[in-house]
Amino acid sequence: MVTVAVLVVAVAILIFVFYWSGRYGGRGTVTGTSLRRGPRAHTTSRGRPKVGYEKREEAEVHARLLSKRDGVLMNVYQCGECAKWHVGHGR
């Protein structure tokens, strides 16, 4: 019976972690994650790889489009992980 109890606790922890990440990993409260990732990360706040552009000009064109569409200042930066150019929020 001890094994069953351990399993139940493990599943409960898993559900809790999923619930927690679903609630706090999304948009809105990104302060914690963005601090850990830094503003020039290879991944988005959702942990997925960002779109990489071979040329700075390509990224800048996209950044301008996003700035116009969302009304948020976007900037471009060269990634230290994939050496491509990513679009991120301006700081």
Ligand SMILES: [Zn+2]
């Ligand atoms: Zn990258």
